[in-house]
Amino acid sequence: MTALRSVVDPKSPEFEANRAAMLAKLGELEAEQAKAVAGGGEKYTERHRGRGKLLVRERIELLLDEDAPFLELSPLAGWGSDFQVGASVVTGIGVVEGVECMIIGNDPTVRGGASNPWTTRKIFRASDIALENRLPVINLVESGGADLPTQKEIFIPGGRLFRDLTRLSAAGVPTIALVFGNSTAGGAYVPGMSDHVVMIAERSKVFLGGPPLVKMATGEVADDESLGGADMHARTSGLADYLALDEPDAIRLGRRIVARLNWRKHGPEPAAAVAPRYDEEDLLGVVPEGLKVPFDPREVLARVVDGSEFDEFKPLYGNSLVTGWARLHGYPIGVLANARGVLFSEEAQKATQFIQLANQTRTPLLFLHNTTGYMVGQNYEQGGIIKHGAMMINAVSNSTVPHLSLLIGASYGAGHYGMCGRAYDPRFLFAWPSAKSAVMGPQQLAGVLSIVARAAAESRGQKYDEDGDAAMRAAVEGQVEAESLPMFLSGRLYDDGVIDPRDTRTVLGLCLSAIHNNPVSGAGFDGTGFGVFRM
Template sequence: MTVYHYPPIPQLTQPSNETTEENRNEMLSLCNQLKEKLNEATGQGSQKDLKRHVSRGQLLARDRVELLLDPDSPFLELLPLAGLGIDGMTLGGSIVAGIGLVNGVECLVSANVPTFAGGASNEISVQKALRLNAIAVENRLPSILLTQSAGANLGQQSRVFHAGGAMFRNLAIKSKLNIPTCNIVFGSSTAGGAYSPGMSDYVIMVKDQAQVFLGGPPLVKMATGEIVDAESLGGASMHARKSGLADQLARDEIEAIRMARDWVLSLDWKKATPLPQKVLEGPIERPLYPADSLLDIVQANIRIPFESRQVIARLVDGSRFLDFKPLYGPSVVTGWAHIHGFHVGIIANDGVFLPEESNKATQFIQLCNARNTPILFLSNITGFMVGRSYEESGIIKAGARFINAVSNSCVPHITVVIGASYGAGNYAMCGRAYAPRFMFSWPNSKCSVMGPDQLTGVMEIVMREAAANAKRTLNEDSLGQRLSLFREAVNQEQDVYYTSARLLDDGVIDPRDTRDVLGMCLEVCFGAEVKGGNLYGVSRM
């Protein structure tokens, strides 16, 4: 077995002082706030709705997920805060979803929450379902859908209908790619809820509970005059015996879940890329420094810099890190390490991007692709440097080469926003638009075109110049009010919960959980082929 002897990162000696203690308390407060929001996201409706659902002999969505997973399985919940604070949306999009082990196989599990408006899909539900599908395809994950849905939320029909059609197209494409989907129908599933099992590879229905039809009895009567009860129209027994939509008929929900577990076993599923020998055989070194000490290092105020190597030292095996070009372009940190035995390249920020930093990162991405090595981006970046001398030195060309490399890199990318993620720095550090396999944020992080002070200052300059050119006199009180409102809006829109609610990451995580989250994500990435490629495209030398 290959043994890597990368040097450990030395501990940063910081004397304990009031500033450090104050920052730690602020970080703890942010982590506690995150915990409260995640606890809120586990809610599944009003007590009245929950009681009515359980009285029918049905399990709650999260209980269904728990029974499906192996007893000792981790569960990486995805997009739990989708829809947070958005009018007309349910927290989590009325879907519980994540990755866990079913008979030892990593599966993407998605469950409708029927105690939220019958599991009806709103706009966020659709966006979340589409993102989950992308994760399943990119990482070649079998999917298990726990279905009980009233179809589209008709009050949002224009926002659900048009985009929602892709959910069924994606099921067909996954099937063609031999990425299978099992659909367990637990209750009434109408219209769009009916196409989900219709497009799945394998369908299990619960007797005397599951009902699947394009239109329920009221719609049938209105459209055709036919009077028919729901069970005769689309009950599980009918679909198992007559229509053939059901591949298995389960006596109850427990048996349906067992049948789905047996289905996974029948796949004889293998990863496209074998796990590294180090992962299989170990031993896996723990970091030299406790994860809890991240709260002493990472700054709650993103304006205050902190050393990314000290973050890396608390994430990687043995705190061992092989620095690449440490003396060149020093405000970007690049190098190799292991996380839970997986070899990774790491790109992190200690300041803004200059041409040297951009060139260094571009070369590093090429090396990782040549070695088939996944890349972890630890993003804390305010952007690329501006100014006459930097423009003359070719900052645009260097940045373009960097973004070209990120865009065309073939190895898996995982991004964690650990501070600021501003402007084109967000692009270069593989933000959402650059399709990382997974993307998470820390509760202190901010994401926007630039910070609210800078953006407001730019707007003020533009408005004053426009007034001067038009030979108008500005009302200073009115200008101040407009700028204050603008600054407040930017400050709100850069907030981590604002962006996570809109699916601009896959979840907000406690910094102390990052190493384990990354380890699971890396293992999931090996479900598909992990292979680099040459980075081609226009490159301005």
């Protein structure tokens, strides 16, 4: 393989300015993520501890194998909304008894763990990841059910939570519920639809209707224990498969359940991993603060892929898109990385052929985004940019090898689609703090609106309001800028998390490992499709 050679000078003024800007963005990110870790705040955290209970992240830490990593997903869910950052639930991938599992834990310090609209969306995403990548699911349950003031946004779509549990089980993906406290109303169906259920004596309460509702509905007077206590479910209803003494015992039982799954990965084993030749710390200074300044994505690859080795495909053709082959933590990958922002017809055709080749060899694809979209203009339209862009988007849409997407710079317009944005179902999608994504850049969007408004005024024979135009452009630019930032997008679950650039290799390695729980297949690999078209 060909070793990449870095030309980055960590002592240059440009690098130091880039690094300082990235560290400032990371500081903002850490402050927002701290809000998720804080849960409902000190008052509710202390109240929870006063009841002799562990916090959700403490439960996860006990559940995981010693020193095992935990890839937390969507930690900023709900950011910018009326709900607590993190959406009152923690989701992520961790190793339990040597098995990679999807872990979903309610945070009872946030409104009793009640589910709001962002909670359900976050759990939907976790369930999708578990099903696609064949990850056993462990629910750490303690929830008062739906957040009633927002029930209109939860009740109808929220039924998918229970449907997903049954579909996981039908697909042979085990589901486990460890019930730490209340699991009431619709929440009772989480243990009710799980393959394995652990409850804690004198702690777990699982019922469709609590004492007040039962009295209102039937006139019957009953207490919590007789309606849904752990002992009752273990001895009478049979809902509980295991009765734990306390929280650590419930976690111990959960680990033993996983140990007895006889779980095996179905994907190919990785080769031995080789560290990159260049320091990952340098990734802080690779991306300029201004996204109009180009940078070479090979500098990123040199600090991410095994041995900094990269075999480039068509290096002299369509060179604003870098394509080629590498390994990452021992797993083979194909890479598509934007080099100069704009995608021309040559880049689209090159990408299409490369994606076909990856499917032929069953090689997962990594997309590194830094694109302003497909090129516009008379010559490019006449040259077929629409059909060539459509060709690339078609290839991405129908590729069946696993896709990973990482937004490191701009990701605008249809270029976001061609580079496998969220709507194209990459297995995982992460962003750096330097990323931005929107239909187009703020200045371009505001300028287009200005041109349209000016033309409309002229057609009516009216004098155009220049002061109003300036105010409109400033307002639109501000809005689009705010709505294209990674924390805003991550808050809406348009990615799986905003990560520190220095963690890129580790995060992608964890994702590739999770992906290989399932076999890797490629479109047309079974001989039913066409061969590779040369573009």
